[in-house]
Amino acid sequence: MNQDAQKVLIADDDGINRQVLATLLKPEHVVLLAKSGEQTIERAQRHLPDLIMLDVMLPDMDGYEVLRRLRGDPATAHIEVIFITGMGRPEDEARGLKLGAADYITKPFNTTVVMARVATHLQVVRQRRLLEHLAHMDGLTELANRRRFDEIFAAEWQRASRHQHPLSVALLDIDSFKQYNDHYGHPAGDRALRSVARAARSGMRRPCDLAARYGGEELVLLMPETDAAQALFVAESIRETVAQLLIPHEFSSASPVLTVSIGGATLPLGAEESASALFDAADAALYRAKEAGRNRVNWRM
Template sequence: MNVVEMQKVLVADDDAINREVLGELLKPEYTVLLARNGAQTLERATRHLPDLILLDVMMPDMDGYEVLRRLRADPETANISVIFISGLDRPEDEANGLKMGASDYIVKPFNQTVVMARVALHLQVVRQRRMLERLANIDGLTELANRRRFDEMYALEWQRARRSGRPLSLALLDIDAFKQFNDRYGHPAGDRALRSVARVAGAAMRRPGDLAARYGGEELLLLMPETDVGDALRVAEAVRESVAALNIAHEASSVAPLLTVSIGGATLVAADGDEQPSDLFEAADAQLYRAKQAGRNQVWWRGVEAP
């Protein structure tokens, strides 16, 4: 049975009674987070990435307008929906909040039924938007991330690795003799085999930052942030072994009577050097070429063959 994760709502209000009332109102249907001032709102928004923020305008340390401005300036929180809840009831106050990027504006004292209806409406929009974003980022055949999504995540993780000085690992996976497989068994069988390999690759990406993507044709990409050479090699080798363990017959292969993959990868620490994002990709591609030249069904990593 699939468990649907409850959407998260952050209630930000300096009035403890308002926080309590809104929190109790929302708890039966949503995961509720509470913040009592602007600084706490920004910290919890960044840490928890809620689906929606109910934001008081008048707070002593930092007003809601400034909080919203800072949320929109941070790429991590820029797209979080915000509903202002305010005692400022002039039309120009509401217009100002909406111009700044709020999704809605509710005047205090609020009606609980209206609050619940508007929260439900905006969270439905959030769900629909994320569904469309997901579809736009997914390869239709393998259900892995597509090239567009990979490019976005690769750029993000490259910059993160450069700031942190932590290693970034990338692997390219290619199904051995896949043209011969399609010629022998037909393209529908080839599609099924590719989906099976994709499931293995996707299952190996176990941490939130890891990403398996389809590069094109029968080639897949494995992006592993904060992963050193040893750990990346182990993941890649586990993928290679798991694909062989699928026992998909490939009698037309010159490598083995079963479907196999070749993997090339590289790990780079780019904190202080002049490396470019393309350098890691080119290094991984070079190792994939070496794995193929050495007989396929192998993992090579920056010139080192996996045990």
Template sequence: MDKPAGLTPLPTVLVVDDEKPNRDLLVELLKHDCRVILAKNGSQALDRAHEMQPDLILLDVLMADMSGYQVIQTLKHDDATRHIPVIFISALDAPEDEERGLDLGAVDYITKPFHPSIVRKRVRNHLQSVHHRHLLENLAMIDSLTEIANRRRYNEALENEWRRCARSGSPLSLAIMDVDHFKAYNDRLGHAAGDGILRNIATTLTGFMRRPGDLAARYGGEEFIFLMPQVDAEAAALLANEIRSAVEALRLPHPDSPVSPYVTISLGGMTTPPTDGHVDPEFFLNADTALYTAKAKGRNRVVWHRLAN
């Protein structure tokens, strides 16, 4: 059953063991603290680790198709799964077996027969460490002033969405926007007021993130980006103009702007159909060129470029 909205989802633990009684025991032990998914052999474990991206893997060593040692080696050599912590649970209790497991990258090694309460506490401790790591990773991707994604998060998202659009043959659109005459605003009203403007614009942008792949980010200074996977040029340009209009509709006074009595933004955009897994640097540069064109034409407007198939 899904958790009620607003609650933190349970962490996911992948249990890998070719003996059903062992799987059943671990499910019963962990089901109140975790979402438990199961694999009965090594190849199934690798598939589910890729698909489900669990927070932790409990891995048996002795299995029919491939050993747990082989499984962890495969996991650690794959960028998509190398970060997932692994705990071995094995009947092999010699010191050299435990040493080998830890050398291969396991975070813990538990021998069978195990004491249920000890396993539960060890799993809880490792999941807490995973939670803290995720928090730190998320903080590293957030702009501290506006609390939206930062440039690092944008770069990561761009690479992921570029590859996804290349596989699906879908267009990818990017809008770059700049606050009009922002230096004049800061010079007149001060940087604290300017920071408030940036936060207001960031909040406005998040309201336009309507699909899972959409991303609003602060690129730097008074510059923001909006990434739109699977959105064609016409729809992206329309959305960009909605963003422009929404910022102006905030009616934030700008006493030194020759464009408007209120704070406005200029936007440049680019739409392209990615064709391979490598981001074309011209994608951003063309959007940036469109932004400068929008400024040259008087600001508070959208200029959009499109690269045809």
């Protein structure tokens, strides 16, 4: 199966219905099964499916209550839901649609219709996620943009504070970039910035690590569950990678090739520092790196 296959959760207390729908969908999708309302909610929270096919009549709670609870949880609020029901009254359908269901399929269902509707709603999910991805991406560097960084930084800081995990953040600035643009031209500056962005992204080796464009020639690196020594090693590796690109920069005061300065800070275990204070500490460390001659990493331990 394609590793990008979308996930569909089938919630129905009738084993035959679950098996029929699973057989229809398994060739092209990852299929999850639930036979109660509580099980549906738990599996939705754990697996975050792209679509839920939800029976209105479940043994422990009705589908309307399941949908209300899904919509009340930010993690599951945007999952597409198709109701499956033996109730054909317009008022039942209207009730589900008002609660946020995407569609209604009545039993006994026609397999051709089911497949067509599932395909339609999963296409909507794909398009929405593509738009969300583009909205979170910087067009020039193809890194996450500042808005996306701010969202993830806030969430990771809360998680680090709650679970007493270290959190490291670093600011990266291209040395003498104004002079580079002035003498080599803005198209060359854009190419250089993209090269630095690729180096930063390659240094973020775990899925939870993030490199983002913060503004102008400044990038930001976010490393959850990473202590100061580990983060310093990553930052120094990125600095060296940029220098080894050997992009000529004869107008730099730091080096004959393009280089970067990096300043970082780590939220230590048990610290009560705020997110803004941690970011400000990284910014101050970047300032010290520049003051010390650029093309270096400075870290607040």
